[in-house]
Amino acid sequence: MSPTPAAAPSRYTFGGDEHVFVEISESMSLPAFFKGMAICTALRERALPGVSEICPANASFQVRFDPDVIAPDDMVRVMQEIEQSVGDAPGDLATRIIEVPVLYNDPWTHETLMRFRERHQDPSSTDLEYAARINHFSSVADFIEAHSSAPWFVSMVGFVAGLPFLFQMVERERQLEVPKYLSPRTDTPKLTLGYGGCFSCIYSVRGAGGYQMFGVTPAPIFDPAQKLPYLKDMMVFFKPGDIVKWKPIDRAEYDRILAEVEAGTYTLPMRPVTFSLPEFLAAPDSYNQKLLQVLHGD
Incomplete structure (x- = not known):
């Protein structure tokens, strides 16, 4: 880049x-x-x-x-x-890098998307199948790998309370792009990982929406009661400039994290980091690897 x-x-x-x-x-x-x-x-x-x-x-x-x-x-x-x-x-931005667990292809968004196929570009496939095909991936698994392998920038927070919009940190020609539904749904499960245009998002609350649905995270990102450790300072978790790495998880891991959330003990893995725009633009892939090493304490 x-x-x-x-x-x-x-x-x-x-x-x-x-x-x-x-x-x-x-x-x-x-x-x-x-x-x-x-x-x-x-x-x-x-x-x-x-x-x-x-x-x-x-x-x-x-x-x-x-x-x-x-x-x-x-x-x-x-x-x-x-x-x-x-x-x-x-040049530089003092921020934080956060690992967000995601259960892709989950049963709740699947049930919801099947109720709204008449509003979709391709009623015969799921949202993930459609996204994989139009981005020229041979399988849903390959598309999930592309979606989750590189970090994402939180570019804004809004629309509903606490909902982050995220921009993929790769060269423009590698950007994943998927159109929104032809007409919005009247229902989207809480904490759905959505996609529209070139942006990912997390639906912080249940409600209407038009983004493609790829999965869910068990980690709350908006809580007026502020029960979890990472929400003690503010009921809205994400801030513009945050860097996010999606972590694909299975159903057993989802259930384990959900139990910690309900017990009030779960915290999102995160670390402070200084992001250098010039260094990233010079070599995006290698710079992303440095960011992930910070996240994992390497």
Whole structure:
């Protein structure tokens, strides 16, 4: 993956009287994500009077401000100054790498997807079978290996409380892509591992959804009661910039982890890490292996 050339200036638009929306790029990329994160971090550090919310997204972000405290044009001017100071290729990000267990091809998402085949592109196959075929894999097992072998970036959290969107950390030509359902389902099991476009997600709660369903994780990622050790600091677990490695598990391991979750003792394996965008862009596969060595304590 070669370094991305200098990007065009971001597009600034107002959303009503209290919001500025900034589009870094029309397409998702790690350089666009990093640039948005760097601007958001610098703006947060300034503690600008009148700014109440800073919400990063995949390749954009939105800021809420009080126009009685800071004039809209002044708000944009400050953000543009920060963008110029950040430049096009921010370097390092202090974050964490997390291993998330996944039971692929589980019975609960299978039962659900079979109820909604009339809304799917291929009613004769499962979501995983369809995803494997259109991405030119010879088997579901090969597709799961491609999905779970490389780490993923959490690029934004939202849609419903605690739901992370994740971008695969591989060269663009190796990105897995699967369209959403033709029309959304009215049901998706809680903690479903979903896929739409080039993004993975975890449905933090049960509800409607249109992403393809690949499996489930036994590990809660949103809990207002904050019963588990890794949710003590905040009821929403994931943050933009987190790095995630999916770990395929079998039903016995799923049941074992679920028992620990119910006992309040389970914790997700994770370690702090400093991610270098230039190093990753220079050699994605070897850099990913270094990240996984950090995760496993090697």
